[in-house]
Amino acid sequence: MVLNYIWLIFFFVAFLVALVKLIFLGDTEVFQKIVANTFETSKTAFEISLGLTGVMTLWLGLMRIGEKGGAVQLLAKAVRPFFHRLFPQLPPDHPVIGSILMNFSANMLGLDNAATPLGLKAMREMQELNTSKETASDAQIMFLVLNTSGLTIIPINIMVYRAQMGAADPSDVFIPILLATFFSTLVGMVAVACYQKINLLNKVVLAYLGGLVVFVAALIFYLSTLPQAQISLISTVASNLILFAVIIGFLLLAWHRRINVYESFIEGAKEGFQIAVGIIPYLVAILVAVGVFRTSGAMDYLIEGLRWSMQAVGLNAEFVPAMPTAFMKPLSGSGARGMMLDAMKTYGADSFVGRLASIIQGSTETTFYVLAVYFGSVGIRNTRYALTCGLIADAAGIIAAIFMAYLFFYS
Numbered sequence: 001m002v003l004n005y006i007w008l009i010f011f012f013v014a015f016l017v018a019l020v021k022l023i024f025l026g027d028t029e030v031f032q033k034i035v036a037n038t039f040e041t042s043k044t045a046f047e048i049s050l051g052l053t054g055v056m057t058l059w060l061g062l063m064r065i066g067e068k069g070g071a072v073q074l075l076a077k078a079v080r081p082f083f084h085r086l087f088p089q090l091p092p093d094h095p096v097i098g099s100i101l102m103n104f105s106a107n108m109l110g111l112d113n114a115a116t117p118l119g120l121k122a123m124r125e126m127q128e129l130n131t132s133k134e135t136a137s138d139a140q141i142m143f144l145v146l147n148t149s150g151l152t153i154i155p156i157n158i159m160v161y162r163a164q165m166g167a168a169d170p171s172d173v174f175i176p177i178l179l180a181t182f183f184s185t186l187v188g189m190v191a192v193a194c195y196q197k198i199n200l201l202n203k204v205v206l207a208y209l210g211g212l213v214v215f216v217a218a219l220i221f222y223l224s225t226l227p228q229a230q231i232s233l234i235s236t237v238a239s240n241l242i243l244f245a246v247i248i249g250f251l252l253l254a255w256h257r258r259i260n261v262y263e264s265f266i267e268g269a270k271e272g273f274q275i276a277v278g279i280i281p282y283l284v285a286i287l288v289a290v291g292v293f294r295t296s297g298a299m300d301y302l303i304e305g306l307r308w309s310m311q312a313v314g315l316n317a318e319f320v321p322a323m324p325t326a327f328m329k330p331l332s333g334s335g336a337r338g339m340m341l342d343a344m345k346t347y348g349a350d351s352f353v354g355r356l357a358s359i360i361q362g363s364t365e366t367t368f369y370v371l372a373v374y375f376g377s378v379g380i381r382n383t384r385y386a387l388t389c390g391l392i393a394d395a396a397g398i399i400a401a402i403f404m405a406y407l408f409f410y411s
Helices: 002-025 030-069 071-086 096-108 112-129 138-148 156-164 170-196 203-223 228-256 261-278 280-295 298-312 320-328 333-347 352-363 367-376 386-409
Strands: none
Touching: 002 030, 002 280, 002 298, 030 071, 030 096, 030 112, 030 228, 030 261, 030 280, 071 096, 071 203, 071 228, 096 112, 096 138, 112 138, 112 261, 112 367, 138 170, 138 367, 138 386, 156 170, 156 333, 156 352, 170 203, 170 352, 170 386, 228 261, 280 298, 280 367, 298 320, 320 333, 320 352, 320 386, 333 352, 352 386, 367 386
């Protein structure tokens, strides 16, 4: 229901803005651009789904090997006490716990190609436990919001983009990004916990969260002592080494238990293909709406309105030129990336705006995309408070990014 209203708002606002531009500004090409964009974004949505097909086929095949070999169950045992309190509706021994863990691990390592199929598998397994198939369950909402918060330990892609745009030290945004995304995840978790009346002050929850905080702090301290080139090398090697080690571990355990590895892979791979095909309509719908909103010029007016508001109340408005990345981030990952690169090109990679845009890009995930893909893959129509909590997490990440930029880089 929420997506229905959001979808309509995007189209109606875009139409009104375009109509104003035609009548009062004489922009006779605005509707032509909007219609052309609908075809282009439809094609883009299909290409994204097509690209996911191969990756999902591979990873869901490997996950089926891990399940039958017992590797996923071993991983799930390590986090069972924490997940049992965070996802109280899920049976503690259910395979979905392993899928959730694998998805979170891939996200933290910045392995998006692996995280998405693992996340869709987890969502599908939670849907099997969902008693109301068109309404999101509490567990599905918690899982989705934690995904949209985008907790990533090493934002290697952003550092690479900054290097390409000529930043003197591409890794100077590493600590601010890590802090911003940590706040985003924490606020998202608290928001959902309030809705679901989950006690986050439980000693088990505090122990796990405390351990995570200590680990993140230690990692920040260690990496902050290294040059950018070494950080990039360590993160790339470590991420891919861990990922391939997981694959080998799955295969070895399955071989040890005399599981037919090939047949297990094919069984899971077929499921991955079906999921990838099923999300195409949902992805087309959300990306077309976002593209129309952006092409009409509504986003530009939103930015200028924010600038005027900040200046009217006497606040520092130097962060405003980076806000297109913030406004685009919940809507479109590629759009936000384009805004970030445009900010670095216009103002400089080492400028306050260029650094802030980079921090915003790494502070959270693409909420509408995740919502459409994850819920769309299992046919959920009533998202309840998932979008609200996801946007709260986004807002926390963006606000934290602005504070971090002023703290670290403003003079």
